[in-house]
Amino acid sequence: MNSIEKLLSAYEQKRHICVGLDTDIELIPKHLLEFDDPVYEFNKEIINATINSAGAYKFNLAFYESNGIKGITSLLKSLEFIDGRAFTIGDGKRGDIGNTSSMYAKSMFDYFNFDSTTVNPLMGFDSVNPFLEYSSKITYVLGLTSNSGAQDFEKLILVGGKKLFQKIIEKLTEWNKNKNLGIVFGATQLNELIENFEQIKNTHLLIPGVGSQGGSLEEIAEFFSKNNFNSFLINASRSIIYKDKSISFAAGALEELNNLNLTLDKN
């Protein structure tokens, strides 16, 4: 299966929860510190426990880069452990002038071989397009983010009445020639998600911000269900992977993932 087929297969199996591996060596169970690569051991156990229930795994690159080569090694080993069994997201929010974005796309899609990546669109078309040119990969571009800072710029109102994020979404859907565009839309922005649904419903949605960030999975699930919409992944990171901080953390992660899956199924 290529990357897009993997994602469609997850949708078909009603696996819409993405496990966010924001693995922080300071937050993982202490007994793992005895291993050579505690971050990898943690990821391996989480993946092993959840692989039959997760829709995808999202790797937040900041958490790996901050440990330098050691962190990149943990990431590579974790990807090797997944070994194509699940859709993967390299969450780096890159974006630069064209020739540099091409290099970032090469890093995400050729070096790491992620199935998808996240991109920041501020710098416009030539910063986004090198990613979209990888037609068998999914590129999730920031639409409206889940954080408090989303109000600083993303929600500013443009002449004509649209908000900046609405203009961004409009342009992104224009640029989606290869039908491989995804949009990041924060779970904490439910009203905006509903209001702008017509514009984004023909893309793949990646919804961060449930769990620790406060977005409501129930309300989003209900809305998607009512609209027969299934092209989405909902990410939860901390609330899944740090649910249980004991030696049985992986079982705790699976339990939380199952709870989230159940909440989706109910709707």
Next chain:
Amino acid sequence: MNSIEKLLSAYEQKRHICVGLDTDIELIPKHLLEFDDPVYEFNKEIINATINSAGAYKFNLAFYESNGIKGITSLLKSLEFIDGRAFTIGDGKRGDIGNTSSMYAKSMFDYFNFDSTTVNPLMGFDSVNPFLEYSSKITYVLGLTSNSGAQDFEKLILVGGKKLFQKIIEKLTEWNKNKNLGIVFGATQLNELIENFEQIKNTHLLIPGVGSQGGSLEEIAEFFSKNNFNSFLINASRSIIYKDKSISFAAGALEELNNLNLTLDKN
């Protein structure tokens, strides 16, 4: 000298040209391919030739990441070779929700020990502030970029008449509590630079886009000189490092750097 002192020292010595090490293994002289780490050998020779004339070195992270651990190793060795003798910029244009931006800041400032980094402000205050909290480092945030895509979003007009990049700059200068803010402003945007100079003149400017991208060093130099403004670095990457593609590429780079310095001196 701490990072900010290094930058001020460069200004005092009238060294305002930043050498952009966008080192691409496919573009460097072929004889270097015999070395174990051709990218490092290239950087080492360029740095060695230019260290007494350069204002700073900017490492475009995409070019290193795309080679994975090998690329990161080349980068670390290049930084070790500089060994604090010049101001360094980690050009990654990162930005994410607060806890993730903290990890990116840790990567740039603690792991790589760059003197400064570039940040994308789209996600607002909590995405930028973790970088600014490193009070002895400089954080260059995107103001108006040099690429064609800058017109897609950065130049959109907001209700009230300001353009998005003007609102970004306004907010950034509000957030500059530690007086360690830098702003990236494209050399290809000279009219906008002149029009918005009052708002940005109390920050450090990083000006990309001269050389291959078409910005005019002469015009910028003339404007800054007329305004007695010296808190700036002007970056040139490809036009310096690939000036000469023969075995004497490092001498060619120095020659081009000297030409650029001369153009600045004339103004």
